[in-house]
Amino acid sequence: MHPDLSGTQVALVDLLDRLLAGGVVLSGDLIISIAGVDLVRVSLRALITSTEHELR
Amino acid sequence: MTGTAVYLYAVACGPDRPVPEGLTGVSGTPVLTVEHAGLTAIVSSVPLAEYGADALRDKLDDLVWLERTARAHHAVVVAVAQVAATAPVRLTTIFHDCRQVAGLLDDRGGQIRQALARVAGHAEWGVKVYGDSRRPSPEPEPITAGSPGTAYLRQRNRQRRGAEQAARQLAAHTGRIHDTLAARATAVHTHRPQDPRLSGHSGIMLSNTAYLVADRECAGFTAAAEQLGAAVTGVEVEVAGPWPAYSFATLQDP
Numbered sequence: 001m002h003p004d005l006s007g008t009q010v011a012l013v014d015l016l017d018r019l020l021a022g023g024v025v026l027s028g029d030l031i032i033s034i035a036g037v038d039l040v041r042v043s044l045r046a047l048i049t050s051t052e053h054e055l056r
Numbered sequence: 057m058t059g060t061a062v063y064l065y066a067v068a069c070g071p072d073r074p075v076p077e078g079l080t081g082v083s084g085t086p087v088l089t090v091e092h093a094g095l096t097a098i099v100s101s102v103p104l105a106e107y108g109a110d111a112l113r114d115k116l117d118d119l120v121w122l123e124r125t126a127r128a129h130h131a132v133v134v135a136v137a138q139v140a141a142t143a144p145v146r147l148t149t150i151f152h153d154c155r156q157v158a159g160l161l162d163d164r165g166g167q168i169r170q171a172l173a174r175v176a177g178h179a180e181w182g183v184k185v186y187g188d189s190r191r192p193s194p195e196p197e198p199i200t201a202g203s204p205g206t207a208y209l210r211q212r213n214r215q216r217r218g219a220e221q222a223a224r225q226l227a228a229h230t231g232r233i234h235d236t237l238a239a240r241a242t243a244v245h246t247h248r249p250q251d252p253r254l255s256g257h258s259g260i261m262l263s264n265t266a267y268l269v270a271d272r273e274c275a276g277f278t279a280a281a282e283q284l285g286a287a288v289t290g291v292e293v294e295v296a297g298p299w300p301a302y303s304f305a306t307l308q309d310p
Contacts, residue, residue: 010296013254014182015126017247017264018302023146024067024171025307026160 062151063102065132066144066300067161067168069176070096074140082128083107092158093165095172098136099157107150116148133300141176143168143305167307175305178242179274179298181267183281184250185230186259186292222290229291230262233284240277241267245303259292266303274298 063082068074070091079087081100090097105111115121126147133144151157161168202210238244245268249261269277278295285293 010130010299011256012123012126013250014296015130016122017250018180018266018299019126019129019144019147021247022245022266022302022305023144024168024305025146026064026149026164 059104060101061104061107062099062154062157063107064145064149064151064157064160065098065100065129066136066142067172068096068098068136068140068142069172070094070140072096072140074098074136074142076135076139079132079135080128081132082125087132090154090157090161092161095161095165095168096140097157097161098132099151099154100132102150107148112148112150130300133302137300141172142300143171143175144300144302145305164307171305171307174243175268175301178268178270178301178304180301180303181241181269181274181277181281181295181297182247182264182299183233183237183267184255184257184264184294184296185233185262186257186294187226187262188259188290188292226262226290229288233281233288233291233293234263234265236284237265237267237277237281240273240280241269243268243304247303257294262291266299268301268304269298 065081065087070089073089074096075087075089075098081087081102083100083102083106085101087098087100090099106115115125129147133142136142137144151160234244245266247264247266249264252258252260255261267277278297281293281295285291
């Protein structure tokens, strides 16, 4: 991987696409908590609400 | 609630010290490694008061907190992915202690190694295709013959057929762009098109795709994407990357 991305601010929505729907998913007794599908819905709702708020 | 837990960012091929000096994590504490079974887990200590299961449910509704955490998580993954093959872990994966993280590397080591082998020497590129909203719609033809009612219906039909044809054309363009880029990629993952309120783009997002591209192919891939964007009328192609291989670091069933 090249280091190009580290210096620039990536779009939050692109980041959440990957961090909430991608990545290695681990489950089991070892784990206290993990972001799930519900989380995607929750966070996107929060994002949309905040965007609408800004537009108002 | 008092005490701390262990936040897991990623697992890297190791143990080659993949964490730069001075790197801090989601709660400002130093990023550490758990080296076990030939793998390196990238972790940091987090307070349970913020990252315990109950606290987390509230925090995840807080957009400011979510953004700060997501960006801090991402910064750690990017730093590690620059020096070692890295499988990022999903946001807010939290363990009681480092012993449990080592246990995970034992239990799931085989699957994690497979994921690492898949993404090693590769980066993820995001490509979004938008229908260009600035493209003018065809002029309606003037109403000429027949009763006003017939003429109106005829015109409505013509407009509908025009819109359907335009949509088919855009879908065909999108498919061609995808086929060309997929031929240069090792793997493809389709994300849902983003809501226009989130993408911040006036056009309609036709596709939102992640491509796993070998490092040596990156220049050719981005050049091809830009060239397609310029060559195909009516669409705009947006390329973002390189990303750590978030969309491709998935564990297959053993």
